Amino acid sequence: MSRPILEVAHLNKSYRTKSNTDFAAVKDVSFSLMKGETLGIVGESGSGKTTVAKMIAGMIPVTSGDISLDGERLSGTRTRSKATKRNIQYIFQDPVSSLNPRLQIKDILAEPLKLYFSLTKQEINTRIDGLLNDVGLPNAYRERYPKELSGGQCQRVGIARALAAEPTIIVCDEPTSALDMTIQSQILELLKDLQQKWGISYLFIAHGLEVVYSISNRVMVMKQGEVVEFGATDEIFNRPEHAYTQSLINAIPQIQIPYFN
Template identity: 45%
Template sequence: MSEIVLEARNLVREYRTAGNFFRKEKVVRAVKGVSFKVERGKTLAIVGESGCGKSTLARMITMIDPPTSGEIFIDGEQVDISKGISKELRRKVQIVFQNPYGSLNPRQKIGDVLMEPLVINYDLPASERRHRAMEMLKKVGLGPEHFNRYPHMFSGGQRQRIAIARALMLNPSLLVLDEPVSALDLSVQAQVLNLLADLQDEFGLTYVFISHDLSVVRYISDEVMVMYFGECVEYGTRDEVFSDPKHEYTKTLFAATPRTDVESIRARLARKAAARAA
């Protein structure tokens, strides 16, 4: 049987808005009874428009926010923030954020950024921390010459590589990727996605990949969950969801996605060239 790394059961997350003289206190349900499982070495893509609850779900998975109700299991261990989370469990789940410019401390050298998780979690000599950081830089396509540079000296794609390297320093089981390529140029997106695929194969990583870009999701996912107003409205393998969507919202998402018909573009350009030649 396949090993389940992450399991969510009927997750609910509510937020209370403060009331005043003119308005009563309200309860807003950002996530409404969401359940799913992710097998080791696989990628679950969570898709939906802004405000559908994707990032709220990511915050629960990464133990930043507790669910109002429901259960989360990581490697079979139940997550209960109210009882305290062990360092070992926290090390198993790491996150890469959307903005590569805001996720790195501008005053820290890159070497210090990578070594910081080791300082917090392990009692290692400085030479071992430095060696591990250097090795991880190589894994993400950077070199030892980058070790003592500051974040402002890197491009957006390079910064996202550094953020990925930092997330992998603790050898996690699960990596949550919250719109990790949406702030990057298309050519750089492809490079980062290929890097993520290579790292997944090398380390046996499990991904929860949050995105609104269906072309990216189609490339990287094994399973897809579509969210709409805090609910899971469609859930299945990538091929099932993309080839035969069941829910009307999923169909609307696909219909709104820009498509590139290469043959029609070539034909149009050929007609224009012929018209100019005539």
């Protein structure tokens, strides 16, 4: 982690309500993301974490503040370049609904390859095989449709689709929340392996701290649109300062196994 790949300064997002008043969904959020780092953004529903992620990904406009990717200012531009779009990819919360049910897996993975690169048909097919291998799916799955896959397998396809663009940053928007505990662990391990292999930076969005513990280098805790605590993962877990962070840690499920004689 040598240099910031993403810098966010004083980011704000407001919406006009039906009563003709402004609602501040994100308030003065600032942070940086280093190359090869995972930053966990944690908070309850409505805390503003996904709004921050979508502004960074260019999915919703910024009200005020600055977003810079590798030194290039993004927040002041009305449309982003193809290179910028390629460099920030998104993994969605619901792995099934995020995939087009009418397309085979090979066509889903071919879309970003055709959009961002000038490749021959053979090169695209070879790259699709490589992407499936990267996410632990057999090449035979290229002929399947999303409905023929489990939730965990669909999320692997979603990860492969994000990887296809060869991004520098992937926004992981609660990518394990719709999966059971065993599959959650597998997906987290996959993301860590891919990061180590490709040097990708992650913004990892989650409701609870327990999910980000094993994957994040640093954690940003949000409440009601504001950052209430920010620090290294070990510091957040071992020495939380804000009462809200303490409540999130206390909410982590504790398993007690009964003792039998």
